[in-house]
Amino acid sequence: xxxxxxxxxxKNRKVGVEEKIKAHKEGKLHRAFSIxxxxxxxxxxxxxxxxxKYHSGGLWSNSVCGHPKQNETYQQAVHRRLKxxxxxxxxxxxxxxxxxxTGLQNNLIENEYDCVFIGKFDGRPxxxxxxxxxxxxxxVKELKRNVIKNPKKYTIWLKLILNRIKSPQN
Numbered sequence: 316x317x318x319x320x321x322x323x324x325x326k327n328r329k330v331g332v333e334e335k336i337k338a339h340k341e342g343k344l345h346r347a348f349s350i351x352x353x354x355x356x357x358x359x360x361x362x363x364x365x366x367x368k369y370h371s372g373g374l375w376s377n378s379v380c381g382h383p384k385q386n387e388t389y390q391q392a393v394h395r396r397l398k399x400x401x402x403x404x405x406x407x408x409x410x411x412x413x414x415x416x417t418g419l420q421n422n423l424i425e426n427e428y429d430c431v432f433i434g435k436f437d438g439r440p441x442x443x444x445x446x447x448x449x450x451x452x453x454x455v456k457e458l459k460r461n462v463i464k465n466p467k468k469y470t471i472w473l474k475l476i477l478n479r480i481k482s483p484q485n
Contacts (some may be wrong), residue, residue, distance in 0.1 A: 320345040322380045327428050342424030350432045352378040358452035376470040393432050400440025407434040
């Protein structure tokens with residue numbers, strides 16, 4: 316069965332479901348989430364998306380992102396996806412939600428009601444190689460410098476969220 320996303324209105328009320336690729340081709344507003352994991356040193360875990368991803372392949376992004384499944388809460392979805400992509404789980408707290416709409420390569424459109432979650436983890440991730448090419452821990456300050464210097468190496472949603480995120484140590 317093809318993956319589906321939950322279509323929502325601008326207040327995050329469910330209005331339907333749609334096949335994920337079709338929603339991205341037609342730019343339909345749908346639920347998403349972005350997870351930012353920090354370690355005790357205040358470094359952020361970022362990942363380089365697998366080149367085989369349907370969009371933004373090979374770009375660096377936040378720790379984990381995804382879409383809730385139908386009949387799945389955000390809390391269920393973020394923990395499921397964290398385990399699927401990074402091979403661990405930890406306590407997560409929702410920080411905020413926002414809507415963004417932007418064009419991507421392959422004539423796809425990101426139109427997402429994105430809820431941002433933060434967590435803390437000091438272990439070693441076990442990344443799913445079908446999802447992630449590489450990962451690293453980096454200070455938010457260094458990441459912001461790198462994004463300014465090499466913006467094309469990073470996903471659009473990471474760049475949009477980064478200025479609203481602070482290390483738990485700050």
